[in-house]
Amino acid sequence: MDDFLAARSQMALSLGFHIIFSCIGMVMPFFMAVSHYKWLKTNDEVYKNLTKAWSKGVAIFFATGAVSGTMLSFELGLLWPKFMEHAGPIFGMPFSLEGTAFFIEAIALGFFLYGWNKLNKWFHWFTGMVVGVSGLASGILVVAANAWMNSPAGFDFVNGKYLNIDPIQAMFNKAWFSQALHMCLAAFTATGFAVAGVHALMILRDQNKEFHFKAFKIAATFACIGALLQPLSGDISAKDVAERQPAKLAAMEALYKTEKPAPLLIGGIVNEKDKTVKGAIKIPGALSFLAHGDFKAEVKGLDKIPENEHPPVAVTHYAFQIMVGIGTLLALISLVYFINLIRKRSLLEKRWLLKLFVLAVPLGYIALEAGWVVTEVGRQPWIIYGIMRTKDAVTPMPGIAYSFYIFSAIYLSLSCIVTFLLYRQIKMVPVLYNKTNHNDQ
């Protein structure tokens, strides 16, 4: 494995790992806060137990997300020193604010996890909310930094020099809003479906039905609202990418030739050598509409872009298909869920619907990772879009492949342990449920 590929793989692995943990860490506190609120309002012990059960999951995920995030703040320099040397002062603003938000989150989490019976109950609830809000803020800020790589702003690039640096302008680059919105909704959808699905499974197994059903409803409501809003946010993103990064859009849709009007390709097998796509379903004019809001508009294909600036087409295209496909499916499940809710049908008897939720446990995260691949692989070969190439930013140190192997092993074992721990947590719910047997931490 050559060093450049190893560095890219290690970065992708670290981010791919971190993204799941941090999404859970930023979304779960909101579920907890709702359940906590219901407990404070209704005095129903089930909600208290639920809040505690979830908070243990959050503690595990937060710690894992925090250490992998620490890792990333070093890894940017360890793997891409030449990028950081120039980019640090320009896109650092969201990072420094994120540091603050993250710090507040860690403090609030300390209060929340250890504050049972020690704090005023509403202050305790408030600290839980602070965990969620500051986590969400961290997420938005980090995505804003990534958006800058897609849509560089806040400096003038003159003869290879970065002049007139304005970090505020860099933070509010053109892509920050659409990317952050899409990411946040994805986090809520994916985590919501994962949590709801696990509880649905327990309901199907007839274990502690009351507990799991309360949990299911909170998580599913968040998930389904997210899933229904996500297509709208996706539309904003598509129009934005079409304008700023035509090469990425063309790769997402495997559009090798500029067309007017351009069809939307669904599925299909990409042949990167012949620059063709086989077996895709074509919807005439749909891409023109999605990208520019006009069924007859021209969409720039890869032929209009110099060959050495093409992103990998197949990966981007497949990832995009996966994301959109799953997104659509989840939106449909959400629709069914809300229809049942409005008609006041008993969800507990709709076993097929619960089964759909179980099926959806991994789907949200698969879509989320696929979306991340679309953004990042679709940006290649650039690390700063149009300014610096990824291969020019890599560290001069040889042997990165070994560090990639080590981290693959670490992340793989961490994933296994966390899954194992969650399995045990869920298995222990009946014990927690038995009031004589639960302790306070």
Added chain:
Amino acid sequence: MEYVVITFLCLGILLYFLLGGADFGAGIIELFTSTENRSRTRKTMYQAIGPVWEANHMWLIIAIVILFVGFPHIYTTMSVYLHIPLLIMLIGIIARGTAFVFRHYDAVKDDMQWLYNRIFRYSSFVTPLFLGIIAGSVISGHIDTDAKDFLSAYIYSWLNWFSVAVGLFTVALCGFLAAIYLIGETDNDHDKRRFIKKAEYMNISAVIFGAMVFIAAQFDNIPLIDWVFRNTVGVTAIILASFSLILLWYLLIKGKTKVLRILAGFQVTMILVAISYAHFPNFIRLKNGSAISLFETVGPEKTIYSLGLALLLGSVLILPFLGYLFYKFQKKEE
């Protein structure tokens, strides 16, 4: 604003040494505790650092973000030439943080605890060791930006007597800080005496490793003695540290707790001041005799201005909240 940012950088590094250090130290203490007392040590430690450990490690993030936003040249030079020790330190941070949480939140307490405990203890030792090695390497003048071969560019930059001695010294200091901290966190008289003993041992080893740092410096031709004793600040810091050492032993024998913490923190601060003052504002010393200075590599004006503002704003939000956290969860003195 430059000064604000540099102050926060120094503060971040110092607090990470003190708070994160005490945190690592707790694991080191556990490592050097006999099996019969371990579970009690673990419990005391958990109550003491459980609520605050995440926050303690945020100082590292603050310091690193300041470096890469405000002083990118320093950040990237370290990332390139100290890649390997940084990587090991990071692995240590990952292993330690996750093991600490896993062992507490594993719903079933079984043989897995054995694994978590092992990982936690060893990584508590390795992480500050490499943190110290990195700190030592930055000022050791072994970083060679003109190196042509792998060994001198990426290995000898940190693998030298001085850096390793600083690493061990750091470990001893962490253990010392933790022992002092834990004394005040237990009600049990037996445990209290145990932690006092530990603090004494750790203090003695810190003095020994401290002496080794000076010897290693002579060995590696590092003018450490000049740095420390050729300026008033260095000398004053050393004198204050020595005096507080005497006072500290006196109080240690008396078993006072809260004053001890302040004293121990003060001592470590003085040591850091004594070692680093002579270079300031130089941050990294290079093999060719030149140095990378904070002022010369500071980022563009607007960046520093907004970074400083973000830090000030952040500290208004963070410090009271953090102070309350420490206050709320500390053991009340009877």
